[in-house]
Amino acid sequence: MIESLLIDPQLEIKKQETAVGFISHTYQPPREVLIDLSFLGIEHQVKISVAPEFNQRITEQVYKPLFGLGEDENLSPFPPGWVFSCFASLRSYFKLHQPQLWQTFKNRLSITSDKEYTILADPWLHVILPLLPSDDQAMLIELGKQAFKDDFGFDSAGFWLPETAVSFETLALLVQEGYEFVVLRDDQLKLFGEKSRNPNFAQIGELKVLIGNKSLGKAISFNPETTTNADRFAQELANSDNPYRIGISDTEFYGHHGPGRDQFLLRALKTSFKDQQLNLLNVRYGLMAELTQAEVNDGTSWSCDHQLGRWTGKCNCGNNGPPSEAIINERNRLYLGLTANNHEINELLDEKCFGWRNHFIKLILPLRDLILSGQDFVRPFWKNGLASGLDEQQLLLLLAKLETLIGFTSCGWFFGEVNSPEVAIPQSMLDGSTDLLKTK
Ligand SMILES: [Zn+2]
Structure with missing residues (x-):
C-alpha cells in the first residue's frame, strides 16, 4: 500500500514512452478430440490425435520453467515487462494433465500486480476470426470470455487474436465484449494524426492497442544470436535510439524452438533490463497516456498479410x-x-x-x-x-x-x-x- 502511494502516475505514464518488454503467445492446439455417438445407436465417430506427446515435452522445456516455480522454488509474481496469453486449449491440458503446474500458474497470477493487463484472453478456439460470420465470432469471443473468467476468477482487459488475424468487424466485436485493448504488430497498423511520443500503444476508435515490434520479434524468433545473452540484449537496447522495444513471439520459442531461451527471458526481465535502467512495459500505465489514433490494415495477421x-x-x-x-x-x-x-x-x-x-x-x-x-x-x-x-x-x-x-x-x-x-x-x-x- 505504502509503495503504491509513492508512485507518481504521470511519471509512470511518461516512462512507458521508452518501455522494453515481451509479448508472447502461449498455445497448443486441441491435440485429442473424440466425438462418438455409438451410445445413441448412431454410427458417428470423429477422433483426432495430433502428436499429443508434444504437450508434455513443451511443458518440460517451456511451461514449467516460465509458469512453474522455477529455480528458487518460492511462489513469486510474474516479472513485470511480460504480457502473455495462455490459450484455452492449453489451459484444458494443464488442468487435466499438469494439475500442479496449473495451480502454481494460477497462484502466481493471483499475486501479480495488474494481472488483468498481464494475461490476455482469447476466443476459446484458435480460429481465424475474420473468416467466420460475425455472429460466430461474437459467440466464440463470448465463450472465450466466460471460460477465462471461470478459469481465473477475473476478466482480462486485453485480448489475443489467433495469429493476430484482424478485421474492422472483429475489433468492433471486442469493444462490444468490453475489452480495453488488443495486441497487434506494428506492420498491421496505419498511424495517423499527431503521433504521440509513445510508440508502444495506439488507439482505434474505442479500442486501444498494445503494439509488438515486428523486427524485434523476428530477431528473437529467427536469429539465434539475438537471444544468446540477456545482458548483451539489454545493453544493445539501452544503446539503441530505436524506440520500438517490445518483442512479440510465441512463448514456445523460449525453451522449445530456442533451447535454453526460457532462461534468457527470465534473466532479461528479472536482472538485465534493470541493470541497464530500462523502463519495463506496464500496460496499465501505457494505456493511460494520450494515444496516437490508428487504423488497422484489414485482413492482416502476423503470419500472412494477403487477406488471410x-x-x-x-x-x-x-x-x-x-x-x-x-x-x-x-x-x-x-x-x-x-x-x-x-x-x-x-x-x-x-x-x-x-x-x-x-x-x-x-x-x-x-x-x-x-x-x-x-x-x-x-x-x-x-x-x-x-x-x-x-x-x-x-x-x-x-x-x-x-x-x-x-x-x-x-x-x-x-x-x-x-x-x-x-x-x-x-x-x-x-x-x-x-x-x-x-x-x-
Ligand atoms: Zn499469405
Missing part, C-alpha cells in the same frame, strides 16, 4: 518456402468445405433452434476441458442438452456446429505439408460435420 489467404488457399505463405499447388488446393478445399457446412448448420439452427447460440455456450462451457482433451464429453452434453429442453435433432446440429468450429483451428492450414499432423483437424472435422448433416 493462408487459411483459404489464396496465397503462397508457408513455413519452409512456398507450398506446392496440391497443398494450396487442399487448403482451399478444406476452407470451402467447412465454410459451406458452417453456413448450412447456421441456417438450420436459426430455423430449428431458437436461441441456439446461448444454448451452445451453456453446453460447451462446463465440458470444455473434456472436449479439448479427447475425453468422452458427448454423454454429458446429451444429458445436459435434453435437460435444458433441446431435442435430438437440435443437439446433433449443435454437435455439427462444434465440429466445424474446431475444424477451423488455424494450425490445420499452417505447417505447409499435406501430411503434417495438424491437417487432421480440419479434415476430420469436415468429414464429421458432413456426416452429421446427413442425419438432419
Whole structure:
C-alpha cells in the first residue's frame, strides 16, 4: 500500500514512452478430440490425435520453467515487462494433465500486480476470426470470455487474436465484449494524426492497442544470436535510439524452438533490463497516456498479410518456402468445405433452434476441458442438452456446429505439408460435420 502511494502516475505514464518488454503467445492446439455417438445407436465417430506427446515435452522445456516455480522454488509474481496469453486449449491440458503446474500458474497470477493487463484472453478456439460470420465470432469471443473468467476468477482487459488475424468487424466485436485493448504488430497498423511520443500503444476508435515490434520479434524468433545473452540484449537496447522495444513471439520459442531461451527471458526481465535502467512495459500505465489514433490494415495477421489467404488457399505463405499447388488446393478445399457446412448448420439452427447460440455456450462451457482433451464429453452434453429442453435433432446440429468450429483451428492450414499432423483437424472435422448433416 505504502509503495503504491509513492508512485507518481504521470511519471509512470511518461516512462512507458521508452518501455522494453515481451509479448508472447502461449498455445497448443486441441491435440485429442473424440466425438462418438455409438451410445445413441448412431454410427458417428470423429477422433483426432495430433502428436499429443508434444504437450508434455513443451511443458518440460517451456511451461514449467516460465509458469512453474522455477529455480528458487518460492511462489513469486510474474516479472513485470511480460504480457502473455495462455490459450484455452492449453489451459484444458494443464488442468487435466499438469494439475500442479496449473495451480502454481494460477497462484502466481493471483499475486501479480495488474494481472488483468498481464494475461490476455482469447476466443476459446484458435480460429481465424475474420473468416467466420460475425455472429460466430461474437459467440466464440463470448465463450472465450466466460471460460477465462471461470478459469481465473477475473476478466482480462486485453485480448489475443489467433495469429493476430484482424478485421474492422472483429475489433468492433471486442469493444462490444468490453475489452480495453488488443495486441497487434506494428506492420498491421496505419498511424495517423499527431503521433504521440509513445510508440508502444495506439488507439482505434474505442479500442486501444498494445503494439509488438515486428523486427524485434523476428530477431528473437529467427536469429539465434539475438537471444544468446540477456545482458548483451539489454545493453544493445539501452544503446539503441530505436524506440520500438517490445518483442512479440510465441512463448514456445523460449525453451522449445530456442533451447535454453526460457532462461534468457527470465534473466532479461528479472536482472538485465534493470541493470541497464530500462523502463519495463506496464500496460496499465501505457494505456493511460494520450494515444496516437490508428487504423488497422484489414485482413492482416502476423503470419500472412494477403487477406488471410493462408487459411483459404489464396496465397503462397508457408513455413519452409512456398507450398506446392496440391497443398494450396487442399487448403482451399478444406476452407470451402467447412465454410459451406458452417453456413448450412447456421441456417438450420436459426430455423430449428431458437436461441441456439446461448444454448451452445451453456453446453460447451462446463465440458470444455473434456472436449479439448479427447475425453468422452458427448454423454454429458446429451444429458445436459435434453435437460435444458433441446431435442435430438437440435443437439446433433449443435454437435455439427462444434465440429466445424474446431475444424477451423488455424494450425490445420499452417505447417505447409499435406501430411503434417495438424491437417487432421480440419479434415476430420469436415468429414464429421458432413456426416452429421446427413442425419438432419
Ligand atoms: Zn499469405
